[in-house]
Amino acid sequence: MSPEKATIGDMTNETRDVHRETSGFWRTQEMFLIQEVTNLIGKGLYFDQVARGALHLMSEMLGLNRGRIVLKSQDEDVYRIAYSYGLTTAEAARGRYQLGEGVTGSVIQAGHLVIVQDIDKEPTFLGRAVERSRLPEGVVSFLACPIRVEDRTVGALACHRIRHRDRPLQDDVRILKIVATLLGQLLTLNDRLDRRMRAIEAREPLAKPSDQAARYGIVGEAPALLRAIAQIEQVADATASVLLLGESGTGKELFAHALHAAGPRKSKPFMKVNCAAIPESLFESELFGHERGAFTGATEARAGWFEQASGGTIFLDEIGEMPLLLQTKLLRTLQEGVVMRLGGKREIRVDMRLVAATNRDLSLAVERGDFREDLFYRLNVIPIQLPSLSQRAADIPQLARHFLNRANASNRREVALTADAMHYLSEQPWPGNVRQLSNFIERLVLLASAPVLGRVEVASLLADRAFDIAAPRQRPPEAHFAPAAMPVRPYLPVKSHTSDDLRRALELSGGNKARAAQQLGLTERQFFYRLKKLGLEPARS
Incomplete structure (x- = not known):
């Protein structure tokens, strides 16, 4: 082997090694990019986040810059840049294309990938979104891949790319196809979910309650x-006081407002006051005013x-x-x-x-001397018992x-729930x-890991609590300081915590009552x- 050939051979081997390392x-x-995109999808089927x-990731990991996702506008018969990275707001707003217009419009119309090797030499490349002066000098390529939902093209995934670089063009094309496929599958799932939800609502409307309620x-x-x-x-037109009785969480405020709305005072003020939330030293001033x-x-x-x-009406x-x-x-x-x-x-x-409400047994409070007997009889002229949810279990799905x-x-x-x-x-x-129930459903929506939740997922979230839903009871003292992020807040009696519990919580929170409560x-x-x-x-003054 001649020295010249040996040198050429050595250079070839060296180039191969560099290529292997680069590859x-x-x-x-x-x-990493594919893994992160799938992780985003796994966290929830929210297309905008993904x-x-x-x-x-395409820009930061692979240098596929100024990426944009073009989808049909909901208000107009035009395709626009719905999501982008590396474009200003003004540039993204300029990205509007008729079907078949320019490279992007042609990709959506034909449903085929288009590779523009040099945007300066391609007459169909509009350069509408980004001015050429804002792009790098030298040869710039443009890649556009269709996004499909089932058998139809709904948009395009496109980006700029430096033409001459140490990464093969076909590798970028392959990744662009993979990401476009993932986005298309996500849009397909969302589309199917929308149709399913519309079908469910058509069969079982959300506004199903009786006209009376x-x-x-x-x-x-x-x-x-x-x-x-x-x-x-029946008592809406009367002037006598009404006493709403029932367990905590049965909707007393809603019923008080219904009483106000059903009567002749409905156009007048409706004031609501929570007596348990007013410090005793401020009670008189709040209710009766001050000079x-x-x-x-x-x-x-x-x-x-x-x-x-x-x-009008005052609700205590x-x-x-x-x-x-x-x-x-x-x-x-x-x-x-x-x-x-x-x-x-x-x-x-x-x-x-006056409409008053309580979840306490006022007759027992009268016997203990905690509540005036004459006031009790004055309030108890029209007592109305509100049903607990266990007494109206058939209403739970609704x-x-x-x-x-x-x-x-x-x-x-x-988020939807199965039957x-x-x-x-x-x-x-x-x-x-x-x-x-309302608090739990809201938490269910916020923590949902899939668009449709079944019995297993709901049971898992419902079981993830510090007390048993089937047999509510006071928690042991050591459980009082468990993390406060519970699926549903427990409904505990007034004496559920000792003075030591409260003092310790204040000490741990540095005197911050909100944090101690949590x-x-x-x-x-x-x-x-x-x-x-x-x-x-x-005491407060």
Whole structure:
């Protein structure tokens, strides 16, 4: 072998080694890109997230720059750049193509891949989105691949590429086809899901509740529910106070609003007050108002809730938590129709209808001396018992669909439940009633790993809680400090936590009551109320 030939042979071997190393690097990049795109799809069938992620990865991993996904506009008969990476907003907005127009329009019309080796020498390349001056000097290529849904082309995946580089053009073409196929399959799944959801809605409309319930925005048609609504309508025109009784989460506020809407005061104010959420030291000022200078910080006079509700309806939720001193003042307001502001010297006449609600047994509270007997009889003129969800189990699928539709709309999701999953939900007792079901459905939508969830997936999420849904009970002390991110908040009695529990939570949270409440699985209002009951909350002026 001559020296010259030996040198040429050595160079060839060296070139092969470099090529092998380069090929290995690109293969690794390709595999990483495909893996990441499939991971994005696995996290949820949300096309916008997958599309933007794929374009980002194509640019960063393989140098396929200024990627864009062109889809048909919903408002016009034109195809536009729906997603892009590396394009400005103005550039993406310019990317609009008629069917068959330019390279992109031709790809969509014919359904075939097009490779433009040199955009400067291709007369059909429009260069509409990106000006040539913004592209690199030298030869620039353009690749456009059709995106197909079943047997039709719905758009195109396209990008720019430096023509002369150490990566073969056919490798980029192969990756572009793979990504376009994945995007097409995702669009196909979403399209099938949309059709399925429309078919389900056509067979089983979401707005199925009876006219009687739907009139007030109440979902359901169980006999116990309709009886409660009938009672509401029967007393709507009266002026006597109404007492709504029932477990927590049965929809007392919704029924109070229904009573207001069904009566002659419907065009007047509807004021709602949660008695358990007001600190005792502020109760009188909040309900009855105050005059300027009545206490430190009262820089101006303020009308209380009763004055603000005059002419309309005032809803006092959890009235069993009202302090005894205020119960006396409330009784006088109900009997005489007047209020006296804190620090005031004259009575102010008010005309409002009172609707009260409680989940406590007020007759027992009267026996214990926690609630005035005369006020109890004044409130108990028209008692209406609201049914628990266990008494209207047939409404659970209808309620679940209603909450599912609402959660999907507010979170921009498209999660559906199978009939078996709905049946499984109907079998559960739901100790927290409608509120608990609503919270669980929203969590289900947010954590859904697939567009359609079956019995197994629903049961898994429902079982992932710190207490048993079939037999709700107080958690042991060591469980009080479990992570607060629970699927459904437990409905615990007032004495569910000791003063040591509350103090320890405050210590762990550095005195932050909101964080302490989360540690105990409570709302801020529930936490504050327990502090107050145990005498741990300092008085407020």
